[in-house]
Amino acid sequence: MTKHVWHEHPSDTLRVEEGFRLADVDADSTPGFPHGKSHGEKELAKRRELLGDLQERLYAASRVGDDTDAVLLVLQAMDSAGKGGIVRHVVGGVDPQGVELAAFKAPTDEERAHDFLWRVEKRLPQRGFIGVFDRSHYEDVLIGRVRALASADEIERRYGAIREFEQKVAASGIRLVKVMLHISRDEQKARLMERLDRPDKHWKYNPGDVDERMLWDDYMQAYQTVFDRTSTTDAPWHVVPANHKWYARLAVQELLISALEGIDPQWPAADFDVEAEKKRLAAS
């Protein structure tokens, strides 16, 4: 943690604890970081090296058969909240060779024929990797609930299934970093409007986005239920105010750094005789 810059660490201030109310979160706020955009962007660039270094150590440790951990960043948000920007500007700062990215779209027929966790389990990161879920199994209790894509009983069952699943994932050595990027309804309108105003952004716009937007309050309620039911000690949620993109990126970067520092990966010791190899190489 960079104590001189963050007054309070995002792991603490943004973490969903008992009694958390999404409705009380100000999407415009920048908790723990009482500085502006230019300072924030400078800090993002500065911390990129540390994140990259930690990722390389994690990867290195996994290559020599140690029992290494992995990290899994789960990203959820309303449309245009900035998931793509997190992937590009935060995850994009580390070596692509150490990242496994999975974007979950509407399930295929094959996926639908299985339990909702089936396709998710298959995309869990290998040890030594940083996995990123762009949307996730939470869609099955978000749009799944709001659009009644499954029965009420089935939706109800899923919260427990998710808790058990994530407990198992955490126990297997995968650190879960669950993030909801939280924008305000007005901010979403402005961002979608910008996509309509700019021909080079039209491809990012989908008329269905407005359909979901009309159900804003239902989605907020569904998120609140997700937080109430699935924010656990092993797999806590973090709600990141995201009206300021620079803040959201900086905060998620810091959450990833924290997760990696928690693992504290070390350069692995050589599993060969270094001096003997030097001689063999010199003679080759």
Place this chain on the structure above:
Amino acid sequence: MTKHVWHEHPSDTLRVEEGFRLADVDADSTPGFPHGKSHGEKELAKRRELLGDLQERLYAASRVGDDTDAVLLVLQAMDSAGKGGIVRHVVGGVDPQGVELAAFKAPTDEERAHDFLWRVEKRLPQRGFIGVFDRSHYEDVLIGRVRALASADEIERRYGAIREFEQKVAASGIRLVKVMLHISRDEQKARLMERLDRPDKHWKYNPGDVDERMLWDDYMQAYQTVFDRTSTTDAPWHVVPANHKWYARLAVQELLISALEGIDPQWPAADFDVEAEKKRLAAS
């Protein structure tokens, strides 16, 4: 092409044409780029934006159902020649959401039970993506040949199978950019020695690397045969002198830019009524 910086374009100077002799390539040279390292590194940073922009257009075009192409960068090299650096510093400059990276290791039992192209075909990039093969089906005629992992007849068969496969891949709309990073034997020794000298690099060292190094001339012969047999109009090889890492990165970046410029992807037109959506959004 940035004509003012490159005197000759790498697509031309580095391309394997009839009569090409690997033995004649100076791994220390910087063909077409008569400037030094600092100029090269500045240029790499400068061109990153263009590569990122082209990648985003390619991706965007593929999202709206156009018949979009893809790009596949095939990387081959002796150990320590800098494949990882290409992935990190060239590919790492574009949005990870548009990249599909496949690292081919020694085949698994399941893979070995299939034809050598089976596992490769499965990792071809989706349309709209930049695929990267870190090693590839060429291992099956490189280490495969040098170590006699298959019969002479089978190795012989593979050159034809590769030509046909790549022709089919190219016809499907995937632009192949095949690159061999070429370092000298002395440079490899220095790089491997550095890995042995630095405890934080030990994990990158494998005693097997020296075993392969002892077969250097056999490998160069196997590469020469690869170039003779599989450099085609649709899927030409490029041999990139790689003793200077900055040059190799810059050249590969330029080859990727060229491939994308050849596709010339355009922002797709909206497949919805923009004005109607503006009204609907405004009212939401």
